[in-house]
Amino acid sequence: MADKADIAGDYIEQSLELSLENQRSQPKAYNHTPYCEECGDEIPAARREALPGCQCCVSCQQDLELARRTRG
Ligand SMILES: [Zn+2]
Numbered sequence: 767m768a769d770k771a772d773i774a775g776d777y778i779e780q781s782l783e784l785s786l787e788n789q790r791s792q793p794k795a796y797n798h799t800p801y802c803e804e805c806g807d808e809i810p811a812a813r814r815e816a817l818p819g820c821q822c823c824v825s826c827q828q829d830l831e832l833a834r835r836t837r838g
Contacts, residue, residue, distance in 0.1 A: 802826050 800808055804826035814820060822830060 804829070 802809055802823040803821040807823045809823050813824060
């Protein structure tokens with residue numbers, strides 16, 4: 767009886783650790799570099815937090831959107 771309870775406890779602990787590990791590793795997976803792909807400037811942490819996965823700084827993003835819009 768006691769053994770079974772221990773096993774269940776271990777299992778819950780393990781899955782908790784796993785989900786915490788996933789939460790911790792996810793942002794890194796799609797935001798591996800804090801630098802703008804276009805100009806190489808550092809992207810402000812606030813922008814990276816607001817837009818996880820963004821790869822351009824604010825001014826380059828505006829340029830890209832403007833280019834997309836003018837190109838039609
Ligand atoms: Zn830039």
